[in-house]
Amino acid sequence: MGNASDVHLYVSKISRESDIILASIYTIFGVMSLMGNSTLLFVAYRKKSSLKPAEFFVVSLAISDLGMTLSLFPFAIPSSFYHRWLFTESMCMVYAFCGMFFGLCSLTNLTILSMVCWLKICCPNYGSKFATRHACLLVCAAWCYALIFAVGPTTGWGEYGPEPYGTACCINWHLPRTNMSARSYIVCLFLFCYIVPCSVIFLSYLFILLTVRGARQAVQQHVSPQNKITNAQTLIVKLSVAVCIGFLTAWSPYALVSMWAAFAGGDPDDIPPIAFAVAAVFAKSSTLYNPMVYLLFKPNFRRLLKRDATRCCRTICHCLCPSTAVADQKVHSCEAGRRGQGIKDDGNSTRLSNGLGETHSACRHCPVGGGDHSLDVTPLRTARILAGSTNSEMAVSQLSNDQSDFL
Numbered sequence: 131m132g133n134a135s136d137v138h139l140y141v142s143k144i145s146r147e148s149d150i151i152l153a154s155i156y157t158i159f160g161v162m163s164l165m166g167n168s169t170l171l172f173v174a175y176r177k178k179s180s181l182k183p184a185e186f187f188v189v190s191l192a193i194s195d196l197g198m199t200l201s202l203f204p205f206a207i208p209s210s211f212y213h214r215w216l217f218t219e220s221m222c223m224v225y226a227f228c229g230m231f232f233g234l235c236s237l238t239n240l241t242i243l244s245m246v247c248w249l250k251i252c253c254p255n256y257g258s259k260f261a262t263r264h265a266c267l268l269v270c271a272a273w274c275y276a277l278i279f280a281v282g283p284t285t286g287w288g289e290y291g292p293e294p295y296g297t298a299c300c301i302n303w304h305l306p307r308t309n310m311s312a313r314s315y316i317v318c319l320f321l322f323c324y325i326v327p328c329s330v331i332f333l334s335y336l337f338i339l340l341t342v343r344g345a346r347q348a349v350q351q352h353v354s355p356q357n358k359i360t361n362a363q364t365l366i367v368k369l370s371v372a373v374c375i376g377f378l379t380a381w382s383p384y385a386l387v388s389m390w391a392a393f394a395g396g397d398p399d400d401i402p403p404i405a406f407a408v409a410a411v412f413a414k415s416s417t418l419y420n421p422m423v424y425l426l427f428k429p430n431f432r433r434l435l436k437r438d439a440t441r442c443c444r445t446i447c448h449c450l451c452p453s454t455a456v457a458d459q460k461v462h463s464c465e466a467g468r469r470g471q472g473i474k475d476d477g478n479s480t481r482l483s484n485g486l487g488e489t490h491s492a493c494r495h496c497p498v499g500g501g502d503h504s505l506d507v508t509p510l511r512t513a514r515i516l517a518g519s520t521n522s523e524m525a526v527s528q529l530s531n532d533q534s535d536f537l
Contacts, residue, residue, distance in 0.1 A: 140214055140215035140219075140222070140292055140296060140297075141213075141214045141215075141296050142210075142213045142214055142295060142296040142297045143294065143295050143296045143403035144295050144296075144403050144404050144407055146213050148404060148407065149210045149211070149213050149297065150210070150211065152210045152297075152407060152411065153206075153207050153208075153210035153211045155411055156203055156206050156207045156210060156411075156414065157203075157207055159203070159411075159414055159415060159417065159418055160199055160203035160204075160207065162418040163195060163196070163199040163203075163417040163418040163421070164196070164199055164200075166418055166421030166422060167192045167193075167195045167196040167199065167417070167421050168196065169421070169435065170188070170189075170192040170421045171189065171192050171193070171196070173434050173435050173438075174188070174189045174192070176434060176438065177434055183246075183260055183261060183262050183264060183265035184243065184246050184247065184250065184260070184265070186262070186265040186266065186269055187239050187242055187243040187246065187265065187268070187269065187272075188243070190235070190239045190269045190272065190273075191236055191239040191240065191243070191420055192420075192421060194232045194235035194236045194239060195232070195236055195416070195417040195418075195420055195421065196417075197228070197232040197235075198228070198229065198232035198233060198236065198414075198417050199417050201224075201225070201228035201229070201232065202225065202228065202229050202232075202298075202414065203414075205217060205221070205225050205298075206297065206298050206414075209297040209298065210297050213297070214296065214297060215292065215296065215297055215298070215299070222290070222291075222292060222299040223284075223290050223299065225298065225299045226283075226290035226291070226299040226300050226301070227280055227281075227283075227284065227290065229298075229299075229300055230276075230279065230280040230283075230290075230300065230301070231276055231277060231280035232276075233413065233416075234275070234276035234279055234280060234323055235272060235273055235276040236416060236417075236420065237276075237323060237324075237327050237377075237381065238272040238273075238275050238276055238327070239269070239272050240327070240331060240373070240377060240420070241326075241327040241330050241331055242268050242269075242271075242272055244330060244331045244334035244335060244373070245330060245334055246260065246265075246268075247334060247335075247338060248334040248335075248337055248338055251338050251341055251342070252337050252338060252341045279318075279319055279322075279323060282315055283301065283302075283315070286311065287311055287312075287314075287315045288301060288302070288305070288311070288312050288315030288316065288319075289301070289302040289305050289309075289312060290302065291305075293406055293407075293410065294391065294401065294403045294406045295403035295404065295406050295407040295410075296403070298410060300410075301316070301319075301388070303316070303388050303391035303392050304391060304392070306392040306393065307392070307393075313392070313393075316388070316389075316392045316393075320385060320388075320389060324381060324385045327377075328377065328378065328381075331373065331374060331377055332374055335373060335374060369423065372423045373423060376416065376419045376420065376423060377416075379412060379415070379419075380412055380413055380415055380416035380419060381412075381413060381416070382412075383408065383409040383412045383413070384409040384410065384412060384413040386409075387401070387405050387406055387409040388409075390405075391406075
């Protein structure tokens, strides 16, 4: 790794017990991130033919998080266990480049996704024109944007080096105190890769929440309050708050500590190395937090994952216990009976204001909620929404589904 002073930079500056704790946390994060992002990509692959343009950013986000997981954790975990950086100085530079590149890719994808959600919900006249080609161009732009800042230190604009706690590598945060070029890089990095994305994400989801709240009030003026509308609004609130909190929780500690090291007065060695170590833990947590938000809370992804999990369980059960196949055949026959009964029993249905019948029939031989393919004969209720100088009519269920699906 060079001379003795360089070797000293790659020795851990925190206690061995703290390193073991960090290594254990990284191991848990790595496993969870690998499983979460792989599952998210699997679900996206299963529904690739029906992916919406806004969901391209979720896929891109999963790829960048998975790339960060595979390029960082295999090096950080053993180094923390051994209390020093175990690899060469060149690998340190590669580690730092990958961490910066994939981390900024995730941040940029989150930012653009929030802008797309705002466009589609708050400006539907323009959002309806957002197509697949636009999504592909923006995804490429996000990766190029991250590449510019990641390549900078390799060309002399800034510098990569060991982290102050010794067992990982990133930007040399102490260099800006003595180097004007490095100082300009850190300022641009803080401004365009933290302040601007943070502001865009916060404002986008704030406007989304205000728009959804106004739409819900407009709908309730025309139809009676529906649980589905309330659930959709609650889902959007949860998603918006989760994304904002996740962004701030993951990156704020590292941004603040980095600015402290780069521009605070006094001796750089006065900054506790454990502060950088803890901030790095929060930054790496973003790789598992994002798939949790978009996989567990996104309705269409969650439904597809549940369906595949159910099929997998049925396949396993059929292999272990063939008698379950007979029970499944009975369930399918009940579903067929329900479909036929729902079509025939039009005489027992009630008429709504829009002229559609509301069927109260159900299969008496099936348990409530049984089957995944039951025929939905719920009447289509519509509401006329006034937005600006135009008004449009859409189904109440479609309003809630579309709003929640954009996130």
